[in-house]
Amino acid sequence: MHGSSVRKRLIQRRVAFTLLELMLVIAIMVAAVAIALPVMRGAFEDQRLRKGAEIVQTEFARARNQAIKTGKVQVFQHGVFSDRFATTEQSSLEDALLSSTADDNSSQAAYSQPGAAPGLPMRTLPEGVYFVGADVRVDQRTSVELSSFEMSPAMEDVGSTAASREATRDVSWGMPIFFFPDGTTSTATLTVANDRQQAIEITLRGLTGLARVGNPQVIDALNAAGRSAAARANR
Template sequence: MPIVAAIPAGASRDRVRLSGSARRRGMTLVEILLVLALVVLIGSMVAPVFNGVFSTIRLRRGGDQVIAQWSAARMRAIETGEVQQFRFTPETGKLVVEPWTGVLGADADSRRSTGAASTSSASTAAGGTTSTTTAASSTAATGTAKTTNVTLPEEVVFHAGELAVEDYETGERSVASLQEPGEDQSTPILFFPDGTTSDASVLLTNGKQQFVRLTLRGLTGVGRASLVLTQEELQRADRRK
């Protein structure tokens, strides 16, 4: 007679339950892989959008920094009685505010900023040392001479600039570029002890066809920033000038 081993009644059910659990674990793993693939796909689509948003924010912040330096230069000129100058390096995010060492007068160049008429000469104390920096901002002072170097946020650069100038002999006013051919730095924007400055405008860009125009009023020394403009909006604004 064949010997039949006794099999517990619940054993088959346990095997079925175990097999079902294994299948469920397998399906869960597939689902996880599918979710991860979707996350990667969505991330690759959303990342450029966030990058554009951050670029816009950096551009606005750069404009705020320039206006803040204009205000600081104006206040420094009023407090020290010395003419201050603002200059930038074209196509970079570097700017400097420091005492102006030039001389205003009839023997100077024919092109002058409109605010220069109120001052005949200006000079700074000798021996002032200029600070060098790779950080966002730094200031060095020696005696009364004080230099501030600032670097704008990443990717934000000075694209162009204009300055209202006046001919001393004829009194005619015109608009000149702040960027002279062959010069490493721009033509200076001057800030005078009486609170006046030069009528000027500066254009910032982030390299993504976005621009911010900063304007400086000569009589009040107040700077204003435009909204973030596209290339087309900037061209339309230039045509309306």
């Protein structure tokens, strides 16, 4: 009897000790998840930022190849503090501008038909990524191209929802970037960023038409670097 009682107490102690261990492990896991979640979220956002920069790089390469293939100047435009961008032939861009001057009644009728809206096909960066800056060097050829159209064309997100098209019409469009049939391009630096104030620069070399994606930086650091470069250029 005495031996049975001792064994029972040992079993109870062993079970209690196991439950205590389990509770401790759960508490540690909860704490680890609480610490890891912000880090994981930040990593996902940084990954989307990198993907956004690579999308722009790929679009630059596609526009350059298209200009060489068709023999027609291609134009890349992006929304300022927006995730939207578009690439089109220069002639198509001029047609879109002409269509934007049509009377309001005709425009409203076209907008009511899904997929029939006038304008340019839009693309978007990954969620939470947007354009925050552009530095486009204006040379002689760029000046000639700029003279052929207005700076803020009425672009339209073709085939999208009415709400998306309305949002697109409210976008302020930045300086266009040109891709020429001989393989050269505008010389430009485009910056994309996310809500964590991380930014990546995409640099396009006009002579070669090749684009390079930089490393993530804090926006303030990029601004400081830009001011330093401007100061050196003015010396």
